[in-house]
Amino acid sequence: MxxxxxxxxxxxxxxxxxxxxxxxxxxxxxxxxxxxxxxxxxxxxxxxxxxxxxxxxxxxxxxxxxxxxxxxxxxxxxxxxxxxxxxxxxxxxxxxxxxxxxxxxxxxxxxxxxxxxxxxxxxxxxxxxxxxxxxxxxxxxxxxEGNNDIKVIDGVLYKDKGKTLIFYPLSKEENTFTVPDEVTGICSEAFVHSYSKFNAIKTLNLGAGIKDFEPLSLNNCGNLTSLTVSENNAYFSAKESVLFDKTGRELLYYLPSKEDTCYNISKEVVKIGNQAFENAIKLEEITVEENVENVGEKAFANCQNLKKISFLGVITLGKEAFSRDTSLEEVTLPDNLETIDDEAFYGCSSLKEIIIPASVKNIGKNVFFQKYNSNSLKKVTMKTFYKDESLPVLAVDNNGKINSFKGLEISGFEAVFEVATQALKDLLTSAGISPENINVDSGLIEKTKKQIADEEAGKAVNELINTIGEVTYQKECKEKIDEALKAYEEEIEKDKEAGEEVFLLIKKIGKVKFTKECKNLIDRARNAYDLLTDKQKAYVKNIEILEKAEKTYKKLQEDANKKKVVTLNGITYELNKNTVIVKSSQKNIKKAIIPAKIKIAGKFYKVTKINAKAFSGRKQLKTIIIGENINTIEKEAFSNTSALSLIHIKTKNLTSKKIDNKAFYKAGGKNYKKLVIISPKGKKNIYNRILIKKGINKKSIFK
Missing domain, CATH: 3.80.10 (Leucine-rich repeat, LRR (right-handed beta-alpha superhelix))
Incomplete structure (x- = not known):
């Protein structure tokens, strides 16, 4: 049939x-x-x-x-x-x-x-x-002929009597495209193709008439690195290939394909538009000058190599402003920041510490939510104000808004302390940390309480001693001495009990192992000891054990960092003698970039082999880039990758014997006709024949 x-x-x-x-x-x-x-x-x-x-x-x-x-x-x-x-x-x-x-x-x-x-x-x-x-x-x-509404100019399709660009064919080979001055609009899907990464445009010149234009449509020009705007355009301007409004006060779009690793947002800019830097994967560091007031939704989302961003001034961080910035390690927020919106740092799995300034009034939901690594954030320092002069008070309403608190340091999410306040837990829950992962050391609050209590107790004893006056052999004098002595002894007993509690915490550590549980015990004992007064610390007779445990755990951690197995960008590599093999990958990986070399224990090694089933069954995997030193691809390495749309091979070391027969079995799934394979220069014909034998459908696109 x-x-x-x-x-x-x-x-x-x-x-x-x-x-x-x-x-x-x-x-x-x-x-x-x-x-x-x-x-x-x-x-x-x-x-x-x-x-x-x-x-x-x-x-x-x-x-x-x-x-x-x-x-x-x-x-x-x-x-x-x-x-x-x-x-x-x-x-x-x-x-x-x-x-x-x-x-x-x-x-x-x-x-x-x-x-x-x-x-x-x-x-x-x-x-x-x-x-x-x-x-x-x-x-x-x-x-x-005779159609006055639809036009084709230099192979590009326009409507509205030539005023709106509607379709730019992928087949056009020119590296530079200039939008005519009479064109006023560009449709949002004008550059959308199944293989937009192969769009030939490298330089785009926007004409004087452009006013109806969605900058994000340029995301489909995968090789675009240069952008200019006519000086006569009344709506847009460009500087160093970055798109702004005509005044230069709103930054609208940063080309994802730009080669720069650092960028400074100038003082003239007051607003960063929605998704302005989204997918700018080559950027590693950004500095934002003090005049910026608003950062739009997803403004820096999916900047996968962004490691550091410094704000000298900003009032509002929009929703998902830094979402999925998986390499982001350092964020400096300014003292005038007022609002951090929902999911602002969603998926920032490398972020370990952040300081939220005193000016913050609103914190949205799931701000620090980590879908796959909920324990990555280790320290949050909140700098807000005292509700009164004597004691820091934490207050959070049902919407997660901060009402008042100052100098509160939230640290050590892995250490469980009963002293954590419910209000603090509510705040962290609203910020995206699930309740079971909220383990808080609210040490500053407890330390302040202890200091106040110790001072008050000391004052009370001193006052009792001062009431004794001249010692006489009278009943009243004896009663005053006994009362003062009793208070003093009670104070000593309290100090002893506090010290003995920490003594027991240290004793619980036992043999030091490189485990989360052991780290929790060490951190708990250390934080409890630091809360003690000097008098109370005198009763902790085993402090040397704690200090030794800390050193031992640190050594175990350093040793662990020198292991032969490392995971980078969702791919696990294993050192094998003097070369590295690709061992496996995360199930949800979408883009697999296998480099020529990786660094393990401070030394670079060539990546030469991809293990059997390393990427097999990865349903979300769309792009594979095979590094220059790969010489072996084992059985079913990329089998059943149904979403696969691009295989870019950089190595010239592959032979038919070095690729298993089922290495690419069912690669691309039912969409095999849209699967693009790019081979290195001089290897296209040889690799095409080999890959077809190894599972690639002959109707795929070979380049």
Whole structure:
């Protein structure tokens, strides 16, 4: 049955190709009985409109019954796996249904079209903004003479009489593209293709007329490193290939493909737009000058190599401002910051410490939420104000807003202390730390309480002693002495009890092991000891054991850091003699970049082999970059990677014997025809033959 369907489709292609040639020269009216392939089988589809099918290839929807206007949608049944797309296809200007003639005036959706050429008739006056989203294979678009609404200029498609750029073909090979001055808008999907990373544009020049433009649409120009704007443009400006509004006060877009690792946001900027730096994966350090007031949503999201950002001034951090910045280690927040919005540091798995300034008034939900590593954040220092002069008071309302507290240091999430206040737990929960992982040392509060209590107790004893006065052999004098002596002894007993409690905590440590439990015991004992007064510390007779335990644990930790196994960016590597092998990967990995060398225990080693099943079954894996030193790929290393869309091979060391027969079994899954394989120069033909034998489908795209 499936073979019959495929045969029918091939016949359809041949017949449509013939009629396409006829339509270009004759401006035809396609009738239902013109050919079996073009038989219009009308059927109602939904309650709001009537849809007509052109033998499952074109779908027409009546948009104006009085004027007899229809829109057209490309609706080929994608179940035909052997279908490769038309070389040339002409959209009909008119169709007839039940002896009624309709004009095709609108192109609704051609996203499934895989042909190389397309002819648009003179009747079409409108095209939806997303009509050609993902059309990878179109090389040539022709607009029939007489069409004043739709234009093709230098192979680029425009609508609205040439004022709106709607589609830039992936096949264009020019490295520089200048948007004409008469163009006022660029559709958000104009550059969207299945393989946007291969878009040839490296330099984009925006003309004087551009005003309706979504900068994020440039994310689909994967090689774009240079951006300019005409000086006559009234809405936008550019400096060092960074896009701003005309005044330069709002930073709108930073090119993700820029090579710079550091960037300084100047004093002129007062606002950083939504997603302005999103996916800028090469940036490692950013400095924000003091005049910036607002950081937009996802402004620095997914900057995977960003390690340090310093704010000299900012009032609001928007939602997900730094979400998924997995390398972010150091953040400096300014003293005028007031709001940290929801999930601002979501997924910042390398962030260990942060200081929240006294000016902060609002903290959103899940600010520090770590989906896969909830214990990465080790220290949060809150600098706020005293509710009164004698004791720091922590107050958090139901919305997680900070009302008052000063100098509170929250540290050691791995150490459990009963003294943690419920209010503090509420704050951390609202900031994204799950309740079971809230283990807090609220040492500053307890230490302050202890200091106040000790001072008051000392004052009380002194006052009692001072009331004794001149010692005489009288009953009243004896009573005063006894009372003062009793208070003094009680104070000594309290000091002794406090010291003995810490003594027992140290005793519980036992044999030091490199475990979380042992670290908790050591931290708990140390923090408890630091809370004691000098008098109380005198009763801790085993303090040397604690100090020795701390040194031993530190040594164990250093030894652990010198292990032969390391994990970087979701990939686990293992040192094997003088080379490194790729051992395994995280199940949720999306992009696997295997470098030529990695650093283990302070020394660089070549990465030469990928273990069996290292990436097998990784359903979210889309991109694989194989480093220059790989010489062996074992069995099923990349098998069943159904979402895979790109394999970039940099090594020239592979041979048929060095790649197992099932190394790439079912790579790309059902989307194998969209899988792109890039081979190094001089190796394309050899590698293509080898990879097809090892599991890559021959219908994949080889570059």
């Amino acid at each position: 499936k073979k019959d369907l495929r045969t029918k489709t091939i016949k359809k292609v041949a017949i449509i190709g013939f009629f396409s040639m006829m339509m270009v020269s004759m401006s035809p009216k396609i009738k239902a009985d013109a050919a079996v392939t073009f038989n219009l089988n009308a059927k109602e589809y939904g309650s709001d409109s009537e849809n007509y099918y052109l033998d499952d290839t074109l779908e027409f929807t009546v948009i104006d019954e009085d004027k007899k206007y229809v829109s057209v949608k490309y609706a080929l049944d994608e179940s035909y796996e052997e279908y490769d797309g038309y070389e040339k296809f002409t959209i009909p200007s008119k169709v007839i249904k039940d002896d009624v003639e309709y004009s095709v005036v609108d192109i609704e959706d051609f996203t499934n079209y895989e042909g190389a050429s397309l002819v648009i008739p003179d009747t079409v006056s409108t095209i939806s903004d997303t009509a050609f989203k993902g059309c990878t294979y179109i090389e040539n678009i022709v607009v029939s």
